[in-house]
Amino acid sequence: EVQMVESGGGLVQPGGSLRLSCAASGFTFRSYEMNWVRQAPGKGLEWVSYISSNGYTIYYTDSVKGRFTISRDNAKNSLYLQMNSLRAEDTAVYYCARDGQLWFFDIWGQGTMVTVSS
Amino acid sequence: QSALTQPASVSGSPGQSITISCTGTSSDVGSYNHVSWYQQHPGKAPKVMIYDVNKRPSGVSSRFSGSKSGNTASLTVSGLQAEDDADYYCCSYSASSTLVFGGGTKLTVL
Numbered sequence: 001e002v003q004m005v006e007s008g009g010g011l012v013q014p015g016g017s018l019r020l021s022c023a024a025s026g027f028t029f030r031s032y033e034m035n036w037v038r039q040a041p042g043k044g045l046e047w048v049s050y051i052s053s054n055g056y057t058i059y060y061t062d063s064v065k066g067r068f069t070i071s072r073d074n075a076k077n078s079l080y081l082q083m084n085s086l087r088a089e090d091t092a093v094y095y096c097a098r099d100g101q102l103w104f105f106d107i108w109g110q111g112t113m114v115t116v117s118s
Numbered sequence: 119q120s121a122l123t124q125p126a127s128v129s130g131s132p133g134q135s136i137t138i139s140c141t142g143t144s145s146d147v148g149s150y151n152h153v154s155w156y157q158q159h160p161g162k163a164p165k166v167m168i169y170d171v172n173k174r175p176s177g178v179s180s181r182f183s184g185s186k187s188g189n190t191a192s193l194t195v196s197g198l199q200a201e202d203d204a205d206y207y208c209c210s211y212s213a214s215s216t217l218v219f220g221g222g223t224k225l226t227v228l
Contacts, residue, residue: 044222045209103211104170
């Protein structure tokens with residue numbers, strides 16, 4: 001079964017850091033580009049970051065540039081999102097999403113909640 | 119990276135058809151055919167319904183169809199069913215290799 005499971009969410013103070021993980025299974029992880037997408041409580045979806053299958057090409061939405069770092073370990077079938085200098089507006093459910101190889105998201109994890117609050 | 123514009127809500131009765139619009143700019147929807155649509159039920163992860171403007175993934179009902187004209191993409195749901203009651207989001211590839219979502223549309227099946 002193709003699936004992705006996120007972990008690492010939680011409550012963190014403003015200015016703090018958190019590292020999210022996404023464990024993939026059921027498909028050849030190293031062959032797919034991956035993304036992080038987030039959704040603030042009661043709000044819409046927001047694309048956060050993209051990483052190519054080999055990890056060499058990376059993109060971010062403007063609001064997280066310089067604060068978030070996407071990475072992957074193909075040997076461990078895992079995707080990561082290092083989040084530093086967290087702000088209240090980063091509070092959201094964070095989903096890892098597989099790129100369907102045509103700039104769309106074909107498989108989604110169940111999400112992990114990140115709450116930034118003092 | 120401004121969000122695409124969708125109506126906040128649409129509604130229809132079972133069996134009817136509805137269309138949700140998604141308006142962008144010449145930097146995203148107008149320039150690329152990488153427009154996708156996602157269905158999201160409360161508390162659940164999104165599910166892709168349409169990609170590349172009008173392609174349906176395997177397993178998605180043929181009642182869902184997509185189109186595009188200029189800077190506006192559209193999702194049509196025909197033969198509305200109770201299970202179609204959900205939030206719908208459009209998404210487009212954009213210049214500078216980013217992706218942008220619409221604000222979302224709440225579809226209510228009356």
